[in-house]
Amino acid sequence: MGHEDWVEPKAGQKAGFGKFKKLATPYDAFMESEGIPVFRELGMHDIRELPLAPWKRVGGSGSYIQLYGTEGKWGSYAVEVPGAGALNPEKHLFEKIYLVVEGRGSTEVWLEDGGDKQIFEWQKGSIFSIPLNAWHRIVNASSQPALLQAGTTAPIVINALQNPEAVFNNSFVFAERFSTDRDFYKEKTEVEPDPVRGLAMRRTNFVPDAIDCELPLDNRRSPGYRRVEPYMTDNTFYFWIGQHEVGRYSKAHAHTSAAVLICLKGKGYTYTWPEHLGPTPWKDGYGDQVRRLDYKQGGMVTAAPGGARWYHQHFSVSSEPFRLTAWFGPHNPGRDPGPPGAPHIDYTAMDITEGGTSIPYHLEDPFIRKEYEETLAREGVVSKMEPSLYEPPS
Template identity: 50%
Template sequence: MIHQPNEQQRAGRVRWKRQPTPYERFMEEEGIPVVRGIGLNDVRELPLSPWTRLGGRGSYIQLDGTEGVWGMYVVEIPPRSELRPERHVYEEVYFVVEGRGSTEVWKESASRRQVFEWQAGSLFSVPVNCWHRLVNAGSSPVLVLAATGAPALMNIVNSTRFIFDNPFDFTDRYDDSLGYFTPKTELEPHPLSERAILRSNMIPDIVNCELPVDNHRSPGYKWFEPFMAGNHFFGGGGQQLPFIAEHQTGRYSKAHAHASGAVLVCLKGKGYTCTWPTELGTRPWEAGKGHLVKRQDYVPGGMVTAAPGGGNWFHQHFGVGKEAFRVLAIAGGYWWVKGKPGDDIVSNNADLEEGGRSIPYAQEDPRVRAEFKRALAEAGVEFRMPE
């Protein structure tokens, strides 16, 4: 029976426990670990459990700030084995952490399967709702990290049958052409930002491939954005994500702020990320609030969520190894934009005084550079930032 309050009372409660979303219930029902937090030192250290639905052993990853939008998982494929075939109406991007193998892709009505091979460092995407299967034909385990758009879609439709048993054919995404998964290498300018993009559904080695100089985040910074499999949720030009980027040794990124959801995966080198609420200002340590700054260290295979507290968090990335610091940045989500068509857009990479959300080096907290110099000295790496 509903309690009818008097004029001095409110009906019901004003506090309660958040309930799991449809995607969170789905993860729990899968029976494998679910890892949360602001980041991981190395995905190779994650606990893995047998995965009945997909095969192999796996673990879900749901980092702070990505909840309800997109998710990740890592799956291990045993030697001379394969995952179970699946199809789904959400997008998925794969990064091979360890091992080598192949992927089979086919349509429901197709008379043949397309097969392409991959190795450690490969990045690829299977067209949405195509049947696919990952195969490990080698003698060592394969470890694959996947980014998935399942959370947003499951939370909207709340139907696994719609997602995994849907006959719709996305002919605009996949035409079964023989060269669909042939790697491409020719860069072109983004239609809006004019930064570098690569239209390729499979990139053999993002750890060691050539990157063009970009200079947006640090001196000598290199960067390009892959357009893959006709994806709209993961990339496609609206968000400039995913991207592959590299900071030169002895140099670091400007602190910057943007909406939650981006995750950086360390590909090469080693480093750390600091992140803090913008309300602490551009110099949190100097203001006596350094204890509120969060830090995540990582090695290749590690990761960090760039803005765990929403768009009002600054974050800053530092490579402290003897080789260049390279990352894969992934984010998925709806194409939400402010204003109306034709309004001017200012990149978050622009400095604060330019209307952007990046802190110029000259305005950052002195502790930032001092700590970076200390970490470099400890690693025997030369400091190479402009003074």
């Protein structure tokens, strides 16, 4: 391999190309080598509409999903398991959670060849975790295809090691992440404060029904908002399940990219725009730079497609509650960079008037309220956005 000769810049010039294109990472190259599509977009209305292709390594058929802003941060894919079929057994040096979009079946998990297996059954709406580097096999119990979405830390591991063989054929056993106890994949419903921000958390490796499970009151995004963080198999992969009331919408708030919101129930839309455009982009003439995505159960949207800090705001328009699960990879918003012990605040839940990034209803763009009320009227849903919500605090 020959190298080009280095040419020093002349006086008044700067070194380098100046403008250049992003290079494919080792994880990008790995996805391309798998022979299935790679979906890159702001989001999608419904994952069932995603084109899939036969997937030799994993079995079934699949598509990678890499929504804007999540590149290098965490990975995702859709996989369809044929009726009465199964995926190939596999293990890997990255964490993985699964959400069941459609179907029912079972999962087998074991640590080493001949070791005791955990076997548990799942259905539409189940979420479960595969412990780091544990063997696992997904089995479809019905004659209909099952569709699952996975979230992984694969990009971080593959980009660091630059060798898929080391990731998929590594003999190290993470005994601390797995147990043969009978209740390992039994749902745990006890709620405790998470150690980072004190938000509602459940230590459970399995949520059988994320669509209808009970959620504790949170009130951070809108009055009546409910939310829980399931903590699974000691993962760094962070996610939560949240629900907006019928006829209400969240306040906009800003943070950097990682979060992808996946709809579990109801339907709605999300607006997202760069924080530097300010809290009233339509009024200020930047309406064309605001991105919008409409979605329903199985659809999803990236919260900050451009990286950096973006505002995003979620609107429930169905006659049933709008329930979302947000996946971050190992990017818990309470773990921003800084030395241990440095003071930090839950800035996404605090108003911009209090030092946070949340836009109170009385300071938001008037276009938002007007359009929301018009949309609800069209959908025949009664608004719960009482006028008092728009009054500035006295």
